[in-house]
Amino acid sequence: MEKIKMQKKYIYGIVVIGIVIAIAIVLGVLFLLKDDKEKPVENKVDNKEPANKNVQIVDLNSNSRPIAVMINNNHAAWPQSGLSSAYLVYEIMVEGGITRMMALYTQDAAETKIGSIRSSRHNYLDYAMENDAIYVHWGGSYVAYDDLDKLKLDHIDGMVYGGKYFTTDKTLDRSLEHTRFTSSDMIKQGIEKLKLRTTTDKGYLLNYTADTVDLSKMEGSKKANNVEIKYSSYQTSSYEYNENEQVYYRSMNGTKHTDLVTGEQYKFKNIIAYDVTYNKYGDDPKLKDLKNIGSGEGVYITNGYSVPIKWQKDTRDGKTKYTYLDGTEIDVSDGNTFIQIYPKDGKLTIN
16 A cells, blocks of 8 residues: 555656646747847848849949049030940030030940040039049039149049040041040040049949839829920920830930930930029139039929929038938939939929
8 A cells, every 4th residue: 555655656746747847848938939029120130132232223232433424515516425324414504505414434334435525614523522433524614623633533634635545536527626535444444544543432322222213192293204404595405204115215405315326315214303503603704603502492203203302412522412302312213314403594394
């Protein structure tokens, strides 16, 4: 009998120990689950790929400096060449109501003919600096040369290196000043020989996204099938939206804006347009001086719609910030962009 009692105690002890072990295991599992839930979210997304990794117009992971090239827009210099390879182009008015363009290229661009190349004006330096770009031009105004020296900007001047990193196309029936061109390879040679800085930590000016940018439901949105920007009696730039391709085909003064080499009409994905005050520079009756430091309103156009935006530029070398009306930075569609900075007495028409 005593033996049976001892066996029962032994079995009871084993059962108790088993229950304790089971409870310990359950508590341990619950603790681990709780601990896992409390881990910081960033530890779980360390390997997440960048949101805009599929952007094609530029390499968002690249730290290469862009190249900014002054493009002639005198009517006698039409057509130009090489703008289709530019990821960003500015148009600003200079003397006599004439405009010039500044086209930005990545260092891996492979354009065989860019131009024709024209001389520098000081206001364009603000936009070269905001992109931390290597600046390419042929000559310049006295103010531009003073600023290039004072600001110590990296630049390649055709007046100095015309026979090395530029070429003259004598086959064209144009005045000499409208026949000067360069290429991606020539610019790269100049950068290497002149030992110019090739990297930047400034990043791209615009906030590119691979997602479709739909402006149709935003505040102030309106259809934008046709866009016209009048700079002066001499120059009007316009665009017509192609819904199938979802791009804007560009014209100037009612004439298709085509490429000298390919003959194809230029097309752009995005347009940013705004007006600023154009004054004369000091006592010089010819040179223009943009009042572009400050803020103002403009429009952003992409995918068949436009919305009102705000712009702000605090310093000459600081980036111009483009925001929606609620203050958030605009999302720029993956594609090339034309920035039209026209005078207050100009006119923007969208319909």
